[in-house]
Amino acid sequence: MRVCIHRGTHEIGGTCIEIEAQKKRIVLDIGLPLESEFSDIPLPPVPGFKEVDSSLLGVFISHPHLDHYGLAPKLLQETPVLIGSAALRILKAGSQFIPGGADFNNTIEINNRTPIMLGPFTLTPYLVDHSAYDAYGLLVEADGQRLYYSGDFRGHGRKGKLLDSFVSHPPKDIDVLLMEGSTFGRSGIDDKYPSxxxxxxxxxxxxxxxxxxxxxxxxxxxxxxxxxxxxxxxxxxxxxxxxxxxxxxxxxxxxxxxxxxxxxxxxxxxxxxxxxxxxxxxxxxxxxxxxxxxxxxxxxxxxxxxxxxxxxxxxxxxxxxxxxxxxxxxxxxxxxxxxxxxxxxxxxxxxxxxxxxxxxCHTSGHAPISDLKRLANALAPKMLVPIHSFEPAQFPDHFENVVLKDDGHWWELTAVCHG
Ligand SMILES: [Zn+2]
Structure with a gap:
């Protein structure tokens, strides 16, 4: 597998990750950068976004937040979009009232812990606790390698038990963990968030x-x-x-x-x-x-x-x-x-x-550092790549095997993990 994070290595929002295996590709999230919700942001340079390209097998939308799906309305109508069914209905309902809502023509429904085979990829969504409803992390398997994308998550919301059960029986042998770090720079190391x-x-x-x-x-x-x-x-x-x-x-x-x-x-x-x-x-x-x-x-x-x-x-x-x-x-x-x-x-x-x-009166939609650690420790990845954070440079102080990446660069899983 090869990975390119088009946006999100140094920011919260705009998340877009392209993954390639055997010349086929999938994309994880297609978000709007946080500060530019209403300006005209171009699509990342992914073949298949602007012209039909059969090697693009699908775009996974982890949850219905603009910083994860906001550029999706610009996709070609035939692009297969993988999304939870409730998340899709929320976006449809919202699009009646607010600009930037999305209504997709070609969707593949995702369900908690139900693998989907897409070309060389096996994709297994994991329902997570987040301030968006019907939100998922995703296990991506191809070429005998395993990448886990955390999406946005927490453990102190109304579905907090999902984090407990995930860390007690995590997917094994993870080569790469792409983990969100929204909380870095926004709160202290020992902060606990109210439930x-x-x-x-x-x-x-x-x-x-x-x-x-x-x-x-x-x-x-x-x-x-x-x-x-x-x-x-x-x-x-x-x-x-x-x-x-x-x-x-x-x-x-x-x-x-x-x-x-x-x-x-x-x-x-x-x-x-x-x-x-x-x-x-x-x-x-x-x-x-x-x-x-x-x-x-x-x-x-x-x-x-x-x-x-x-x-x-x-x-x-x-x-x-x-x-x-x-x-x-x-x-x-x-x-x-x-x-x-x-x-x-x-x-x-x-x-x-x-x-x-x-x-x-508020509590965060994201995990405090202590819960990020629970996830990272449970998955024990060979490489942890920070994403969805304004402070990726803080990750090495808290986690093992951190490798910082830049937007727009392709990297191989094997070369970095074992090379
Ligand atoms: Zn979110």
Missing amino acids: ESDLENKFLEMFRGIKGMSLIWCSGQNIDRLVTVYRACRHSGRQFIADMYTACVLQSIENQRLPQPGWKGFRVYLPWFQKQTIIRKELFDLARSFAPWRIYPEQIKEEANKSVMLFRPSMKTDLEKADCLEDATLIYSMWSGYLERDQYRPLRDWLDEKSIPLVH
Whole structure:
């Protein structure tokens, strides 16, 4: 096997790895670089991306986060895309409302621990705990060699047990481990991250203390977090108001154990911004399907102190018009780095102007260093290559057999491992 990491050796985001065996190739992830979500980023120079090339057998998408699939809409329609079925439905549901969503024509469904034979490759996906739903690591076998790609993962979310079972029975004889290191540079060596159940208690305490509306700003695709917030709502006696986009995403997963329209205290609000999308795309049947659970602007003020409402910056005017912001608090439940970006200055000013306190309540979607070590120790690879990290140079301080790579360079598994 030969490997080329086109992007991701020195950054979080933009992940794209090409692997070749017997003149056939697969690609792992095709992400957007983190800082450039809305600018025009070219596809990596992979044969088969821009013109048909039968030696490209498929593109594996580890999970539905933009930094792992964001360039996929630029692929040729016939490109086979390997993706989890729930992940695919989430992307389809999301693409109705947000630009950059993906809808693939030619997909190969992946399932936990079920190998797929693709030319010379045997690909075995491993379901992982992450802030994206239906996320996978991948074992790639070809030419008698074994590479494991961690994808993005953690062990403190609602599927944390997946990491425990993986490290207790890991795939054996791994030649190369490509492991994410998002956490390096973002937190300390001994940091432990709160679990989603820890957060649930924190949210509950906050909902009990906030006099007016509790606004929550979190990703509509962080399903673990939505479950956490919904559960805290139920315990606090507040209703949960989701925007229609988030309600669609939750429904699309088709998992009856996840909160969704029809569940007790689950209301659906249609913000102006999403209403324009409904009108433009004539999604009237979709909007009508939420009718039994809708909450309208004129009801929100009255029910503000009994509600928790999902928030996004585009909803400022909706909330002002609904006159529901007296004694409101905004709980920010994403990575704090996003909030510091210039694009959110108007939001921060707006919060000041309206005297709305901003409090943070979040846990990472990525593993702390201690859990990265659990994975690396369990797999005991002959070579560990850092990926999806701004601080790859820190890896040798914590792991054995680390080899740093650069973007765009091809390397052989055998030559480096045994040479
Ligand atoms: Zn991710």
